Amino acid sequence: MSSPLYVGVDVGSSATKCIIIDKSATLVGHHVISSGFDYAEASEDVVRRALLQAEGEVEDVAACISTGYGREHVKIANKHVTEITCHARGARESYPEVRNIVDIGGQDTKVIRLSDTGRMVDYRMNAKCAAGTGTFLESTAHKLGLTIAELDDLAMSSKEQAVVNSYCTVFAGTEVIERIKSGQPREDISMGLFRSIATRVSEMIADPEGATALTGGVATHCRALLRALEEVLEVEIFLPPMPQHAGAYGAALLALKLQLAEKGADTPC
Amino acid sequence: MTTAAKRIEIQSQKRLGALMRAHFLDLDEASRDPSRRVAWCTSVGPCEILTAMGFDVYFPENHGALLGARRVSHELIPRAVGAGYSAESCSYMTSDIGSTLAGVSPLTDAFGIAGPPKPDLLVYSTNQCREVQDWWNFYGRRDGIPVMGICPPGHLGEVTSEHVAFVSGRMQRMIEEIENKFALRMDYDRLSEVVALSSRASALWGSVLDTAKARPAAMTFFDGAIHMAPVILMRGSQTAIDYYKSLLTELSQRVENGIGAIPDERFRVYWDGMPIWPKVRELAEKFYDLRTVVAASTYCNSWAFDEFDGGDPLDWMARSSIELFINRDENTKQRFLAQMFDRFEIDGAIFHNARTCPNNTNSRFGMPQRIRAELDMPSLVIDGDLSDVRFFSTAQTMTNIEAFVEQLEERQR
Ligand code: SF4
Numbered sequence: 175m176s177s178p179l180y181v182g183v184d185v186g187s188s189a190t191k192c193i194i195i196d197k198s199a200t201l202v203g204h205h206v207i208s209s210g211f212d213y214a215e216a217s218e219d220v221v222r223r224a225l226l227q228a229e230g231e232v233e234d235v236a237a238c239i240s241t242g243y244g245r246e247h248v249k250i251a252n253k254h255v256t257e258i259t260c261h262a263r264g265a266r267e268s269y270p271e272v273r274n275i276v277d278i279g280g281q282d283t284k285v286i287r288l289s290d291t292g293r294m295v296d297y298r299m300n301a302k303c304a305a306g307t308g309t310f311l312e313s314t315a316h317k318l319g320l321t322i323a324e325l326d327d328l329a330m331s332s333k334e335q336a337v338v339n340s341y342c343t344v345f346a347g348t349e350v351i352e353r354i355k356s357g358q359p360r361e362d363i364s365m366g367l368f369r370s371i372a373t374r375v376s377e378m379i380a381d382p383e384g385a386t387a388l389t390g391g392v393a394t395h396c397r398a399l400l401r402a403l404e405e406v407l408e409v410e411i412f413l414p415p416m417p418q419h420a421g422a423y424g425a426a427l428l429a430l431k432l433q434l435a436e437k438g439a440d441t442p443c
Numbered sequence: 444m445t446t447a448a449k450r451i452e453i454q455s456q457k458r459l460g461a462l463m464r465a466h467f468l469d470l471d472e473a474s475r476d477p478s479r480r481v482a483w484c485t486s487v488g489p490c491e492i493l494t495a496m497g498f499d500v501y502f503p504e505n506h507g508a509l510l511g512a513r514r515v516s517h518e519l520i521p522r523a524v525g526a527g528y529s530a531e532s533c534s535y536m537t538s539d540i541g542s543t544l545a546g547v548s549p550l551t552d553a554f555g556i557a558g559p560p561k562p563d564l565l566v567y568s569t570n571q572c573r574e575v576q577d578w579w580n581f582y583g584r585r586d587g588i589p590v591m592g593i594c595p596p597g598h599l600g601e602v603t604s605e606h607v608a609f610v611s612g613r614m615q616r617m618i619e620e621i622e623n624k625f626a627l628r629m630d631y632d633r634l635s636e637v638v639a640l641s642s643r644a645s646a647l648w649g650s651v652l653d654t655a656k657a658r659p660a661a662m663t664f665f666d667g668a669i670h671m672a673p674v675i676l677m678r679g680s681q682t683a684i685d686y687y688k689s690l691l692t693e694l695s696q697r698v699e700n701g702i703g704a705i706p707d708e709r710f711r712v713y714w715d716g717m718p719i720w721p722k723v724r725e726l727a728e729k730f731y732d733l734r735t736v737v738a739a740s741t742y743c744n745s746w747a748f749d750e751f752d753g754g755d756p757l758d759w760m761a762r763s764s765i766e767l768f769i770n771r772d773e774n775t776k777q778r779f780l781a782q783m784f785d786r787f788e789i790d791g792a793i794f795h796n797a798r799t800c801p802n803n804t805n806s807r808f809g810m811p812q813r814i815r816a817e818l819d820m821p822s823l824v825i826d827g828d829l830s831d832v833r834f835f836s837t838a839q840t841m842t843n844i845e846a847f848v849e850q851l852e853e854r855q856r
Contacts, residue, residue: 243838243842255849256842256845256846256849257842258842258843258846258849259846259849259850259853282839293853293854294846294849294850294853295815295821295850296815296822297846297850298824299839299842299843380812
């Protein structure tokens with residue numbers, strides 16, 4: 175058996191992510207696949223592929239923590255922890271000064287507030303609705319006949335932004351049509367959509383004090399979202415190296431901590 | 444994931460089932476007996492007046508809760524929406540009106556009766572919300588039934604003797620209206636008697652809730668939501684008193700023997716706002732699995748009034764009806780919550796933001812933020828509704844609750 179591995183699996187509504195670290199918390203494997211309909215199968219698959227990269231076997235897994243919407247479906251997991259705690263842990267590891275973590279996923283958006291000692295003091299999730307989530311972008315891009323990547327490219331070339339006021343996916347679609355009819359450039363309308371998400375997020379931030387990080391799948395693909403958030407929140411936003419994997423990374427770190435705590439050892443994280 | 448220790452159920456629940464059955468069968472009987480009269484009353488309305496004047500009293504909000512708990516509200520609400528009642532307004536009201544329009548009721552399944560008893564009189568107090576006025580008026584207009592109401596001053600900070608005198612005067616007026624309408628005479632000694640019974644049941648209910656102060660707590664908010672039925676439905680009767688005496692004995696025994704509602708309780712949280720009736724069981728299980736007891740709530744405490752001192756019964760009723768939490772201003776509410784957190788040694792507070800009941804939602808004017816900042820009390824707001832399950836996301840809420848407990852764990856370290 176090679177050295178022990180610590181695994182974090184984040185089963186999101188759209189994508190399942192896996193991070194593997196070794197006992198010194200160094201990243202040795204990662205992978206992401208679509209969650210599909212069978213979360214158990216997706217999580218097995220993603221772990222197998224990440225293990226290939228880590229050059230390890232299932233027997234080398236010393237501890238595993240699952241997180242995300244489908245966290246209870248991960249058979250290999252010793253424990254499951256919410257994505258709120260895991261995202262906080264992952265972002266804090268990449269950026270110790272972080273105080274606000276904005277996680278924009280497929281179906282929900284979260285804002286997590288940390289104290290100056292890194293303790294979670296508050297968090298908010300969007301109300302049961304697509305407003306401010308990846309789904310909002312996907313659906314609106316689809317109506318325009320664009321992929322998210324194309325929407326992002328367009329938005330990044332915007333010079334002046336058009337205002338899209340609606341948070342609601344359906345109403346935003348209507349508003350976009352109105353903007354097109356009034357002759358506003360597509361680039362500006364696209365940027366307006368990202369700003370609409372950023373405005374929604376700004377309402378979820380109770381205390382803007384301190385550094386802010388952006389995590390989640392949407393952050394990986396959309397530079398325009400980062401720009402919109404920076405403009406609306408008027409702060410510089412930190413993007414961790416693998417924003418989509420922040421939850422899985424936090425889960426892997428917690429798996430390492432769990433195992434060391436069981437052994438009564440000091441934890442590096 | 445479930446706790447290892449065995450759960451010991453509250454035995455009185457069996458007796459409660461029989462009481463409820465007898466209560467509804469009797470109401471059904473009353474509505475068919477021409478010599479008896481039925482009045483509908485709001486849950487914190489002037490029901491003692493009605494009982495003292497010989498009416499059998501029925502509380503429609505209970506029907507709303509039952510429709511929610513049986514998970515049928517969302518099927519019936521569209522009927523009320525079609526009739527012009529917004530889906531964003533009280534889902535007790537819309538599901539109750541919807542059930543009437545559809546001609547179905549959970550009372551049929553539960554007790555074998557056709558539905559709610561037919562009213563001779565509809566009485567409300569807007570001490571809880573204005574929605575009840577329009578809810579009652581729906582039936583008043585439709586069936587030509589007299590509607591009488593009291594609109595006390597609301598959102599009060601200090602409750603003054605002027606406030607009490609005003610409400611007591613309105614109650615006196617209502618008595619006279621009932622006397623005229625139904626050719627009845629109020630027997631004020633009987634009213635004092637009913638008020639004494641009502642306040643006794645209410646005080647006992649308060650003692651029952653206090654058994655959750657013990658560690659481990661003898662009962663949870665979810666138990667309370669079930670056992671509170673007599674203090675609402677049978678207020679002013681000896682039956683309610685007897686029930687709470689025996690429940691209190693059982694729960695005190697549990698405290699003495701160290702039997703908790705959640706055997707290996709780790710955290711104690713407070714629930715503010717309405718229950719989420721369609722999800723009560725799932726939520727109770729979730730907290731059980733997290734070994735977290737919901738030890739106290741604003742909701743259950745809304746029927747724990749001060750004891751009647753033998754003075755003017757209308758003054759006692761007036762004071763109780765306006766001193767209610769729901770009828771107070773934000774500062775008074777915050778002080779009440781702070782006291783509850785201390786009394787029940789609360790680790791965190793959960794606010795239910797009920798989509799269709801802004802009146803019983805206390806997270807819309809900065810309260811969770813203030814208690815966090817001023818009392819260092821962790822708080823969580825969950826979005827949902829009392830009855831309409833369409834405003835609730837199970838996955839999101841359960842994640843929120845789990846994360847809240849993880850937050851409490853982190854604080855403990
Ligand atoms: S207080 Fe809320 S739930 Fe009760 S009747 Fe009024 S609006 Fe409905």
